[in-house]
Amino acid sequence: MSLADPKTLVEYTATLDCIHCGLCLRTCPTFQLTGNEASSPRGRIYLMRGVAEGQIAGDDPTYHDELEFCLVCRNCESVCPAGVRFGEMMEVARDRAANSVKRPWSEALARWIGFGLVLPNRALMRWSIDLLGFAQRSGLLRRVAPLFGARKDALLAFPAVPPKSERELLPIRTPARGEERGEVTVLEGCVMPEMFGRVNLATVETLSAIGFATRTCGSHACCGALHAHNGELDGARALAKNTIVAFEGLTSSDGVPLPVIVNSAGCGAHMKEYPRLLAEEPEWRARAQAFSKRVFDFSEFVAAHAPADWAPRVDPGTFGRVTYDDPCHLCHGQQIRKPPRELLKRVHGLQHVELPHSEQCCGSAGIYSMLRPSDSNAVFEPKLADLAETRADTLVTANPGCHMQWDMGLDRTGLDVRVVHLAEVLAEASRQARSTPTEPSKHEPAELATPRLHEPKAEVR
Amino acid sequence: MDAPWIAELRALLGPRGIVEDPTRLFPYEADGIVLLRRRPELVLLPRTTEQVSRALKILHRERVPVVARGAGTGLSGGATPVEGGVVVSLARMRDVLELDAVDRTARVQAGLVNIDLSLACSKHQLFYAPDPSSQQACTLGGNIAENSGGPHCFRYGNTTQHVLGLVIVLEDGTVLDLSEPRVDPLGYDLVGLFVGSEGMFGIATELVLKLLPKPATTETLLAIFESLDAACDATSDLIRARHEPSAIEILDKLTIQAVEASVYAAGYPKTAEAVLLLDIEGSEVEVANTVAGIEPLVRARGAIEVRTAKTELERKQLWAGRKGAFGAMGRIAPDLYVADVCVPRTKLRELVAHTTRIAREKNLKLATVFHAGDGNLHPNIAYDRRDADEVRRVLEAGDEIMHLCIEAGGSLSGEHGVGLEKMKAMEWLFTREDLATMCRVREAWDPDRRMNPGKLIPIRACLETKQAVFRPEHATGAAKARDER
Numbered sequence: 001m002s003l004a005d006p007k008t009l010v011e012y013t014a015t016l017d018c019i020h021c022g023l024c025l026r027t028c029p030t031f032q033l034t035g036n037e038a039s040s041p042r043g044r045i046y047l048m049r050g051v052a053e054g055q056i057a058g059d060d061p062t063y064h065d066e067l068e069f070c071l072v073c074r075n076c077e078s079v080c081p082a083g084v085r086f087g088e089m090m091e092v093a094r095d096r097a098a099n100s101v102k103r104p105w106s107e108a109l110a111r112w113i114g115f116g117l118v119l120p121n122r123a124l125m126r127w128s129i130d131l132l133g134f135a136q137r138s139g140l141l142r143r144v145a146p147l148f149g150a151r152k153d154a155l156l157a158f159p160a161v162p163p164k165s166e167r168e169l170l171p172i173r174t175p176a177r178g179e180e181r182g183e184v185t186v187l188e189g190c191v192m193p194e195m196f197g198r199v200n201l202a203t204v205e206t207l208s209a210i211g212f213a214t215r216t217c218g219s220h221a222c223c224g225a226l227h228a229h230n231g232e233l234d235g236a237r238a239l240a241k242n243t244i245v246a247f248e249g250l251t252s253s254d255g256v257p258l259p260v261i262v263n264s265a266g267c268g269a270h271m272k273e274y275p276r277l278l279a280e281e282p283e284w285r286a287r288a289q290a291f292s293k294r295v296f297d298f299s300e301f302v303a304a305h306a307p308a309d310w311a312p313r314v315d316p317g318t319f320g321r322v323t324y325d326d327p328c329h330l331c332h333g334q335q336i337r338k339p340p341r342e343l344l345k346r347v348h349g350l351q352h353v354e355l356p357h358s359e360q361c362c363g364s365a366g367i368y369s370m371l372r373p374s375d376s377n378a379v380f381e382p383k384l385a386d387l388a389e390t391r392a393d394t395l396v397t398a399n400p401g402c403h404m405q406w407d408m409g410l411d412r413t414g415l416d417v418r419v420v421h422l423a424e425v426l427a428e429a430s431r432q433a434r435s436t437p438t439e440p441s442k443h444e445p446a447e448l449a450t451p452r453l454h455e456p457k458a459e460v461r
Numbered sequence: 462m463d464a465p466w467i468a469e470l471r472a473l474l475g476p477r478g479i480v481e482d483p484t485r486l487f488p489y490e491a492d493g494i495v496l497l498r499r500r501p502e503l504v505l506l507p508r509t510t511e512q513v514s515r516a517l518k519i520l521h522r523e524r525v526p527v528v529a530r531g532a533g534t535g536l537s538g539g540a541t542p543v544e545g546g547v548v549v550s551l552a553r554m555r556d557v558l559e560l561d562a563v564d565r566t567a568r569v570q571a572g573l574v575n576i577d578l579s580l581a582c583s584k585h586q587l588f589y590a591p592d593p594s595s596q597q598a599c600t601l602g603g604n605i606a607e608n609s610g611g612p613h614c615f616r617y618g619n620t621t622q623h624v625l626g627l628v629i630v631l632e633d634g635t636v637l638d639l640s641e642p643r644v645d646p647l648g649y650d651l652v653g654l655f656v657g658s659e660g661m662f663g664i665a666t667e668l669v670l671k672l673l674p675k676p677a678t679t680e681t682l683l684a685i686f687e688s689l690d691a692a693c694d695a696t697s698d699l700i701r702a703r704h705e706p707s708a709i710e711i712l713d714k715l716t717i718q719a720v721e722a723s724v725y726a727a728g729y730p731k732t733a734e735a736v737l738l739l740d741i742e743g744s745e746v747e748v749a750n751t752v753a754g755i756e757p758l759v760r761a762r763g764a765i766e767v768r769t770a771k772t773e774l775e776r777k778q779l780w781a782g783r784k785g786a787f788g789a790m791g792r793i794a795p796d797l798y799v800a801d802v803c804v805p806r807t808k809l810r811e812l813v814a815h816t817t818r819i820a821r822e823k824n825l826k827l828a829t830v831f832h833a834g835d836g837n838l839h840p841n842i843a844y845d846r847r848d849a850d851e852v853r854r855v856l857e858a859g860d861e862i863m864h865l866c867i868e869a870g871g872s873l874s875g876e877h878g879v880g881l882e883k884m885k886a887m888e889w890l891f892t893r894e895d896l897a898t899m900c901r902v903r904e905a906w907d908p909d910r911r912m913n914p915g916k917l918i919p920i921r922a923c924l925e926t927k928q929a930v931f932r933p934e935h936a937t938g939a940a941k942a943r944d945e946r
């Protein structure tokens with residue numbers, strides 16, 4: 001353990017914001033599981049403060065375990081009257097903790113490969129997912145899974161890699177349908193194109209349907225959210241800078257930077273917080289601020305900008321009864337709750353019911369479901385009962401991690417509910433509205449853009 | 462420590478039912494009042510009455526002191542661990558066991574969080590009335606131990622009026638079932654006696670509670686004042702005129718500002734000196750009449766604006782703001798000292814003037830919220846526990862406020878209990894005989910004084926000869942400083 005001042009091991013001043021009122025206990029998933037004060041937000045902050053004030057060693061294994069047990073769902077922030085910035089405190093504490101212990105070599109290697117190589121690199125990500133898909137299909141995965149010890153089940157439960165045809169990157173530019181009302185860029189993401197290419201397409205399609213042309217940002221892959229949440233702040237900062245630079249180049253024809261539309265709640269929440277991440281680097285502060293102001297969640301943007309005459313509609317049989325599960329980093333991280341619901345309500349023919357406890361974490365929590373599979377399942381468990389209570393046919397989410405968690409969980413239990421991203425509902429509803437117009441549509445069908453090939457072309461950079 | 466009895470507890474409760482790791486024990490040091498701290502030796506997290514009983518049998522045999530803990534939101538050090546003591550946390554006993562919508566009763570485990578009961582019975586149009594501001598967090602068992610109140614207790618009465626029966630595990634592990642029959646108690650009212658016993662008579666594990674039908678109509682009224690005194694006067698006026706709101710709360714300026722800066726921002730005007738928040742319940746006609754009667758009264762006292770909540774959402778927000786007030790003070794300083802004094806309503810104004818003066822003299826930041834209807838006020842003093850001198854001034858101010866309150870014919874605590882924090886002040890209010898009687902009652906429940914020892918009744922006053930388990934020299938610096946005075 002280093003001899004560093006323990007006050008630097010956590011965000012000491014931020015820990016002082018906690019007034020120990022306990023209002024955050026009941027909604028914390030890990031406190032619900034254990035009833036243990038140390039596994040509550042108040043307890044974790046108490047531990048951090050204990051570290052800073054020298055009452056707990058910075059390399060104390062129990063302290064580290066409590067840091068890792070936390071899902072960073074940030075539910076505590078939504079209920080904390082004192083305005084405790086828990087997510088931020090956790091990122092810092094985990095980052096310092098990562099420096100103060102030695103991980104087993106296998107774990108260190110896995111982290112280095114995952115965070116350092118695969119996430120930020122589109123080609124490597126693609127190759128890894130290819131490999132996974134091959135292992136799934138050939139049965140190889142079953143044979144090698146036991147090598148991964150406790151993570152075996154999580155690995156086996158990983159959703160099937162979609163067919164190549166669904167793993168398309170987005171076109172560089174997609175025009176608006178009908179009259180162009182504006183232009184935006186879309187964050188394609190690291191895992192999204194590989195596991196949820198169809199969601200990216202639906203995102204673009206919806207934006208196009210409401211009159212926005214979309215552009216993508218070339219080879220840019222990763223915003224660094226997973227790095228930040230998992231105590232890799234240096235990596236996160238580097239990726240944040242890359243992201244800022246990459247998107248600074250995307251402006252309208254008269255030089256105005258374009259809005260950045262994000263369909264992954266975790267990434268959106270993180271990108272909105274770049275100014276804080278880069279706060280100690282004066283030369284980046286202003287750029288980070290300017291960038292974060294351009295970031296919008298998909299639902300936030302569509303709800304605010306859809307024209308009055310956009311009338312999405314579906315045949316009641318398409319999705320059946322739908323319910324919406326708030327991704328933590330949308331409701332707690334970005335305080336966005338209404339727009340997704342407003343949009344669902346706007347879809348004619350859709351039956352929307354509320355999901356009880358929709359703001360409780362599903363246990364996906366970035367890579368948590370891989371790191372602590374049994375805790376992740378335990379957190380997920382009550383969500384299933386809530387879902388069953390709604391008798392919904394379709395569950396709508398707005399984040400890839402939650403999407404996979406639900407896919408895996410439903411697979412396990414055999415509950416027949418389809419999981420879709422909000423964008424998929426809206427794209428489909430826009431499509432159906434076009435094919436069965438209630439009144440002659442004013443919009444002309446746009447020509448479909450040519451899909452871009454996988455290797456980003458040099459000129460895009 | 463690895464004594465055989467600990468192994469027994471381990472076997473009884475399973476790995477998640479016992480906390481032994483010193484790091485995990487650390488956050489159990491304190492409840493809602495962090496000035497008083499002590500790390501417990503062990504924490505137990507039982508799930509059933511049976512487990513509590515068997516655990517207490519072991520602890521009885523080993524003569525280990527026991528402190529019950531609900532959510533640890535108490536504000537008088539009731540759940541602060543004691544030397545050599547084990548904490549029995551009810552946090553995993555949170556099931557609703559029975560809900561009878563016709564009898565309007567619920568049987569619940571004691572660790573159920575207050576609000577979860579109201580949520581559970583809401584589909585039957587019922588609710589559980591006592592609503593402490595901590596209701597999002599505090600347990601019903603803790604409420605019973607403290608006889609907690611809340612804004613709406615002005616109309617409905619404190620916890621004690623809503624408890625029909627209890628299952629209690631006594632200090633030796635005996636299970637005392639006072640949950641049946643649910644009609645008026647015959648003989649001594651043991652349930653009534655237990656309520657407010659601050660964890661010293663035993664551990665309540667199951668509670669039978671009264672549920673009430675939700676009022677047909679509720680109107681929430683916010684009156685905005687340019688002076689705190691005017692808000693106090695308006696309260697007296699409307700009570701004099703026999704208007705009966707179900708809750709009468711006042712928030713002062715600093716509190717309003719803190720709330721408005723928080724996630725519970727309710728739309729209180731930040732420039733107001735005080736707001737008066739009222740809930741009026743009943744039939745539609747009744748409510749309309751009461752509102753019509755109240756409005757001119759508060760305006761006559763100088764309310765610059767009077768508004769009613771337009772929607773249920775707005776109503777909820779106005780109340781969430783009030784209930785988040787304590788936590789919101791976290792924006793002003795790291796710690797908060799919540800005094801909890803009670804005076805006859807007509808003396809409110811006078812006491813407010815005194816508390817303001819005291820805070821000014823001692824250079825302390827004071828924000829006050831009132832359950833004005835009950836004459837219960839919480840002068841909240843924001844401080845930083847790392848600043849020894851400030852801590853000293855806070856505690857002095859707390860003492861002075863309590864003295865003033867006694868002089869005004871009031872009481873030491875409206876609802877937060879005595880615990881460790883106000884123990885010494887018991888001697889200011891009660892005679893030796895009073896205290897000795899309390900002590901004898903306590904010994905009838907717990908002859909060894911092993912349950913939550915060293916709290917509530919000052920040791921000297923109690924003429925206790927046996928060695929006290931809690932020794933001030935082991936207390937934290939702050940408590941020690943206090944004791945020395």
Ligand SMILES: Cc1cc2nc3c(=O)[nH]c(=O)nc-3n(C[C@H](O)[C@H](O)[C@H](O)COP(=O)(O)OP(=O)(O)OC[C@H]3O[C@@H](n4cnc5c(N)ncnc54)[C@H](O)[C@@H]3O)c2cc1C
Nearest residue numbers: 531532533534535539594600602603606609610660665876
């Ligand atoms: C933000 C905030 C607002 C508050 N507002 C109010 C308010 O409006 N009105 C009010 O009255 N109080 C209020 N309080 C104080 C506190 O919430 C109450 O005293 C509450 O009842 C304590 O419940 P708890 O579960 O946290 O109990 P704890 O703090 O854990 O314990 C309190 C006492 O009860 C004993 N105890 C706990 N469970 C049991 C059991 N099952 N059997 C026997 N003894 C037990 C403990 O030993 C201890 O002595 C507030 C506190 C906070 C932090």
Ligand code: SF4
Nearest residue numbers: 018019021022024080
């Ligand atoms: S709600 Fe906020 S201030 Fe209260 S204990 Fe939790 S983190 Fe601390």
Ligand code: SF4
Nearest residue numbers: 028070071073074076
């Ligand atoms: S982030 Fe989520 S899991 Fe972590 S302490 Fe807060 S509420 Fe609990």
